[in-house]
Amino acid sequence: MMDAALVESIIRILFAGVIITAAYIISTRNLLSLVSVYALQSATLVGIALCLYTIEGAVVLLGIALVTFASKVLIIPYFIATIQERIRIKRDIEFHYLNPTTSLFLSMALMLVIYMALSSIMPNVSGKPTLFFFGAVVGLSLVLMGMMVTFSRKRAITKVLGYLTMENGVLLFGMFVTELPFIIEFLIVIDLIILVILTAILTVGIDSTLEEYHNRLHRFYLWEGTEDVP
């Protein structure tokens, strides 16, 4: 077992990392880096789960780390990167209602509200209160920040990334406040993967009729392999 105080400070540093990646996801206009930052955020969550395991020793945390690593660091970013390669959209510069600057301001306000709300709901449990409280706040904020990405971006692919960020927030909240049963976490991950695969199809044609959709699949080289992509 490692020194608990050291592990705790590592976890806090990882929290800072999660916040930084979330701010980046909210404000960037570059789609390619968006996916890698999402992968980085998930990797940070894996790190947090592993650190938490050295403190608590619950095997569930190891399982969560493993599933998260396999799905959110490897599979999902790979799928999304593949989609992006095919539809050849490199930037997302269209925003509904909120531009990135306003979103950052809003998320600041959100964190403040969550801080106040949680501090009145969650009494300081004995043991290691501040770390767990902080984890809950970061987790919930991540959920709301992801939600903001989902409704402020116009492109479907960024909306999906916002949704994935929300799920990361749920995972973080679950790790620190409630013990989610492992099976639920596993099912969520499967849902996410299906969602991302569906997105691969829907990103190119959610607003078209079926006939047109067929043509689009051809146009985006999703139907007949990728041989003739230059």
Next chain:
Amino acid sequence: MNGEFVAYCVINALAVLAIAPLYMSLIKKVKAWTQGRQGPSPFQTYANLAKLFRKEVIYSPNSSRVTRVAPSITLAAILVAALFVPLAYVPAPVGGIGNIILFLYLFALARFFMALTGLDAGSPFGGMGSSREMSLAAVIEPVTIIVFAALAFVFASLNIFDMFVISAASAFPVTPTLILLAISLFIILIVETARIPIDNPETHLELTMIHEGMILELSGKNLALMELAAAVKFTVLSALLINLVLPFGLVTTFSVAGVLAALLLFLIKGAVLSGIVGIFESSMAKMRFFRLPSLFVMAFFFSTLTIIIEVFA
């Protein structure tokens, strides 16, 4: 004021003046490497400054006394600000030295005189540079104040010397929120020294220049003083960032060997930071002027977050 503090002032000022041009050339070198060029020698900036100091000074017929005194005032203000940020050895603070509010005002003073220089010669480029610099200053200064307020919250002190002593005493960063603040400080470093997403220090293209626009009419030793002031500003701000986040090696008791070792260590850390700045600049294009506030908001976001965490947690 005791002898030790006087010694600190002399050593710190000389060290800053000696190191600052080196970092400027290091950034250029790293940028050249990323572009596949050989780049200038690490000591090129010293040679440039020496050349400029020997050259004749030419004033525009429209310029007033301001152009004659502003370069000295700018460098003086920045050198006084440099006393506030110990590079290697932290003595006990004396008087108001080390106060972060005074520190910010000294930078503002330097900025003000630089903008006056731009306006003074009556050239349209200088005026444009000054106007841009002041518009940016109006946006970045609230952010800078919030960042320093967050620092004051984290260290529970308004004095940079106290902050350095606290951070030197702990091996890890004092709190994880310091990592968030480090990003804010990095953005401020980039903005204050007019590096790439804000301004390109290597071109004299009238559409984009800010810093270069203001010093366009200067020549000879006046130009050298302004260039040196910019270099010293970079060193001071990077010293602030380095000694707060990675303070190892910082000494708080005076001994010749200890201070020399700490200075050497700082030289290396600063060189690494210059390399990071060089890589950062190479990986980015200059931002559109009206897009810049989104960069500042990033700094604002992280520092406000730090304050929230420090106040409520």
